[in-house]
Amino acid sequence: MDFQNTREFAQQLDAKDKLAKYRDEFIFPHVNGKQVIYFTGNSLGLQPKRTKAYVDEVMDDWAKLAVEGHFYADKPWWDYQERFAAPLSKIVGALPSEVTVMNTLTVNLHLLMVSFYRPIKKRYKIICEEKAFPSDQYMIQTQVKFHGFDPADAIVEIKRRKGEHNIRLEDVLATIDQVGDELALVLIGGVNYYTGQVFDMKTITKAGQAAGAYVGWDLAHAAGNIALELHDWNVDFAAWCSYKYMNSGPGNASGCFVHEMHHNDLDLPRFAGWWGHNKERRFLMEPQFNPVRGADGWQVSNLPILSLAPYLASVEMFDEVGMPALIQKRDQITSYLEFILHEIDHEVHGNFEILTPTEPAERACQLSVFLHGEGRALFDYLMKAGVIVDWREPNVIRLAPVPFYCSYEDMYEFGQVLKAGILSHKK
Incomplete structure (x- = not known):
């Protein structure tokens, strides 16, 4: 699939997503009155409402x-x-x-x-x-x-x-x-x-x-x-x-x-x-x-x-x-996130390095990104902006776009927040 780094394209993917309704089955935290973008299901999953x-x-x-x-x-x-x-x-x-x-x-x-x-x-x-x-x-x-x-x-x-x-x-x-x-x-x-x-x-x-x-x-x-x-x-x-x-x-x-x-x-x-x-x-x-x-x-x-x-x-x-449906979305949304990361890296003239293998058989619902030239300040910026990610020393963020509750528009929005955070530190 030819991805696009636009909100409209992300929303089109969400409209076709057979699992999109399950997003409403989970309770999201809020930061500054806004529902977070949650990337840390590889550490602690969100609470299902039915729990x-x-x-x-x-x-x-x-x-x-x-x-x-x-x-x-x-x-x-x-x-x-x-x-x-x-x-x-x-x-x-x-x-x-x-x-x-x-x-x-x-x-x-x-x-x-x-x-x-x-x-x-x-x-x-x-x-x-x-x-x-x-x-x-x-x-x-x-x-x-x-x-x-x-x-x-x-x-x-x-x-x-x-x-x-x-x-x-x-x-x-x-x-x-x-x-x-x-x-x-x-x-x-x-x-x-x-x-x-x-x-x-x-x-x-x-x-x-x-x-x-x-x-x-x-x-x-x-x-x-x-x-x-x-x-x-x-x-x-x-x-x-x-x-x-x-x-x-x-x-x-x-x-x-x-x-x-x-x-x-x-x-x-x-x-x-x-x-x-x-x-x-x-x-x-x-x-x-x-x-x-x-x-x-x-x-x-x-x-x-x-x-x-x-x-x-x-x-x-x-x-x-069923696991087949989850895996199908997992592969696509992870690939879209990877695409967004490369797009933002190009736009900010950065130096991102994705540590996770590129082969689909060798990766799952996580991308670990080495943010060369960035530091803890970027992580703090993301968290204050309502993007919940995981930080690992020296400067790696782990991103898990969990198919049950992450949306494609989340991936696009994350890219925009990431770009803003990087550019704000370069001023």
């Missing part, structure tokens, strides 16, 4: 039924997470039995590593990406130390080549081959939080398993954002937060995936809890753990229903729309 009804339902059941809400609420609490199985499995490309919702992301990754990081003297190394999200770095470091190994030796980071912003697939595969029979686990973020690069999870999973390792993925920036086929890719395990593209609220519950090939392996270690016990026998209070055969068998604690309610509201919205 309040789901939370109120739980509060009403608690008020009216108290403890009996576990069994007699319209959505009984004792199996509340089972309502996620069908819609969430479509979002991540899994069987319904392979997904569950519990805890928070890093907690779940730690719990999953109990099962899937089982180092021995010879096979103990973990491969991760350079500049992984700090929480992943801390988690992996402490897991390695817990098992008595030196992180400097046991953790192998895949590096970017000099002068490049993204990691090459051939370098990932070469690193797996080099580590060889010392490799215990590959654990990478499916979408890099800083650059927005999407990794070839299918190819990397196959290579890691061929080397004799387990392969897991942190899908914090991938779930609800890209097409996932976790079951068909044979991924061992994965986890994701729900508050970015999946709009469930700050710090909310995490989703988990465990491939069905592991469901009946009762010798696989795990940290067990009551809620992972055989559902039909849970209230017999038996002394020996008998796990549910499925991802629910990794559950530990009673469910945080007030956290799950907003997530369920969002998941059911995803089920209405």
Whole structure:
């Protein structure tokens, strides 16, 4: 498509957008009395309007039924997470039995590593990406130390080549081959939080398993954002937060995936809890753990229903729309944003550098832009003008045009505000 940097053209795209009506399903903050342009759904998604009804339902059941809400609420609490199985499995490309919702992301990754990081003297190394999200770095470091190994030796980071912003697939595969029979686990973020690069999870999973390792993925920036086929890719395990593209609220519950090939392996270690016990026998209070055969068998604690309610509201919205429609708009609106950035760069004689890959298969709903010659003052200008973006040192802004609630006119308007901000600093 031949894009144009005009408001009229952007409005024409909005008029043809089949998802445009969902913009009104979300609550936007306001700055100076004006609705913001919101680019930080890769950090915290906007609140869906329908969320309040789901939370109120739980509060009403608690008020009216108290403890009996576990069994007699319209959505009984004792199996509340089972309502996620069908819609969430479509979002991540899994069987319904392979997904569950519990805890928070890093907690779940730690719990999953109990099962899937089982180092021995010879096979103990973990491969991760350079500049992984700090929480992943801390988690992996402490897991390695817990098992008595030196992180400097046991953790192998895949590096970017000099002068490049993204990691090459051939370098990932070469690193797996080099580590060889010392490799215990590959654990990478499916979408890099800083650059927005999407990794070839299918190819990397196959290579890691061929080397004799387990392969897991942190899908914090991938779930609800890209097409996932976790079951068909044979991924061992994965986890994701729900508050970015999946709009469930700050710090909310995490989703988990465990491939069905592991469901009946009762010798696989795990940290067990009551809620992972055989559902039909849970209230017999038996002394020996008998796990549910499925991802629910990794559950530990009673469910945080007030956290799950907003997530369920969002998941059911995803089920209405479907990932194919979201991805179709994601690709077009991201391309339009990229076009706008290049247009503004030309108009202001700037020096923007988009760190995110240009290939559609290697990027999703994020463009990370290195604003050479600009500084924090430009970020402050954008925020005061009602454009909510994310700043990363030294001078990178991350822009996520989320297809559920961002419009094409937002992209055009952002370009005008960006241009005004740059020109005002050059005077």
